[in-house]
Amino acid sequence: MATETNIQKRETPLAQTEPVRGGPLYIPAVDIAERGHELLLMADMPGVRADAVDIQCERGTLTIHGKVEPRQDVEHTNYLLREYGVGDFRRTFQIGEGIDAAKIAAELREGVLTVHLPKAPELMPRKIAVKANV
Amino acid sequence: MWPTIRMNRWSASPFDELRRQMDRVLDDFNVGLARPGPLSRAVYPALNVWDAGDTLCVEAEIPGVAKGDLEIYAIGNELTLKGRRAELSGEKLTYHRQERGAGEFTRVITLPTEVDADRVDAVLRDGVLSVRLPKAESAKPRKIALKAV
Numbered sequence: 001m002a003t004e005t006n007i008q009k010r011e012t013p014l015a016q017t018e019p020v021r022g023g024p025l026y027i028p029a030v031d032i033a034e035r036g037h038e039l040l041l042m043a044d045m046p047g048v049r050a051d052a053v054d055i056q057c058e059r060g061t062l063t064i065h066g067k068v069e070p071r072q073d074v075e076h077t078n079y080l081l082r083e084y085g086v087g088d089f090r091r092t093f094q095i096g097e098g099i100d101a102a103k104i105a106a107e108l109r110e111g112v113l114t115v116h117l118p119k120a121p122e123l124m125p126r127k128i129a130v131k132a133n134v
Numbered sequence: 135m136w137p138t139i140r141m142n143r144w145s146a147s148p149f150d151e152l153r154r155q156m157d158r159v160l161d162d163f164n165v166g167l168a169r170p171g172p173l174s175r176a177v178y179p180a181l182n183v184w185d186a187g188d189t190l191c192v193e194a195e196i197p198g199v200a201k202g203d204l205e206i207y208a209i210g211n212e213l214t215l216k217g218r219r220a221e222l223s224g225e226k227l228t229y230h231r232q233e234r235g236a237g238e239f240t241r242v243i244t245l246p247t248e249v250d251a252d253r254v255d256a257v258l259r260d261g262v263l264s265v266r267l268p269k270a271e272s273a274k275p276r277k278i279a280l281k282a283v
Contacts, residue, residue: 009180009195029234033227040227044234046195046261071193071262072184080246083180084195111197111261 009084024087028064028113032093039099039117045089046111047071053108055115057101064113065090178239179215179263188274190245190267197261198234204258208251208267215263216240247273 010027028043041062045053048066056063066089095101099117106115179194192213196204204217221236248270256265 030231031222031229031234032231033222033229035227039230040222042222042234044195044197044261046197049260071264072182078185079182080185080190081181081183081243083182108260110200110258111195 011085023070024085026085026087026089027091028066028089030091037119039095039119041093041113041115041117043089043091043113043115044111045108045113047086048089048108048111048113050108053106053113055104055106057095057099057104060094060097061092062095062104062115062117063090063092064115066113177241178235179241181241181243183243183245185246188269190247190249190269192243192263192265192267194263195261196258196263198236199258199261199263201258204263206254206256206265208249208254210251211245211248212242213245213249213265213267214240214242249273 010029011024028045030044031040031042033040033042041064043064045064045066045068047068052067054063054065054067056065068086068088071086095117098120100120103118104115106113108114179196182193184191194215196217196219198219199217200220203220204215207214207216216239218238219236245267249267250270253268254265256263
């Protein structure tokens with residue numbers, strides 16, 4: 001039996017910002033987690049190559065965009081089963097001031113984009129040394 | 135709720151009646167599963183399947199599944215995809231948002247023709263699995279030569 005792994009691929013409704021390129025646009029499923037000094041954002045972007053990812057961070061918003069070229073000629077393919085569509089992935093997040101935007105880094109592995117969002121140094125937990133009274 | 139079992143004077147034995155009623159309950163249950171609806175969405179992964187003449191092509195988006203965690207079986211006209219997406223382990227993570235699932239999946243599909251299991255090839259690239267299944271010789275259309283008399 002399949003476990004709860006199902007992720008329905010969501011298509012973006014025409015939002016305020018419309019893409020220049022035609023074709024469907026999908027919202028990647030994401031996990032956002034925190035550990036020690038950073039936030040981790042993991043997004044499912046199957047079919048996206050590392051050179052086709054665009055990550056932008058400005059004025060408190062982070063946008064991830066992965067371009068996906070069609071893998072089949074949809075018009076002339078004799079589909080027996082068609083359960084998902086193929087197209088770009090895009091999603092925008094609000095990130096607080098607590099992120100050090102200059103140090104954002106990302107990697108793409110097996111169709112999963114991982115963005116590392118380091119916390120700004122002033123927000124890092126600091127250990128306060130207690131001076132002993134001499 | 136279980137249906138009440140009524141003893142029928144003409145049934146050969148009470149067990150026959152019980153069995154008949156049980157069969158009916160199970161039939162209802164099976165119909166419920168086959169109906170498209172919220173239940174059928176638990177199927178993973180979603181597949182695109184197409185007929186490319188001599189070959190059947192199956193494609194699935196399975197981001198985050200490592201090559202070693204995926205098994206593919208082709209027998210006759212049946213294709214089985216079995217895999218596992220590992221959860222991020224290691225350091226302690228506090229999740230703020232969790233939309234991506236993790237765990238095991240199995241999906242079996244019946245293909246419209248028999249395939250040549252020895253020549254099936256599968257590629258996993260950037261989280262997209264593409265399986266090419268050449269149709270079995272017996273399933274290919276054959277042109278019949280007419281003999282001149």
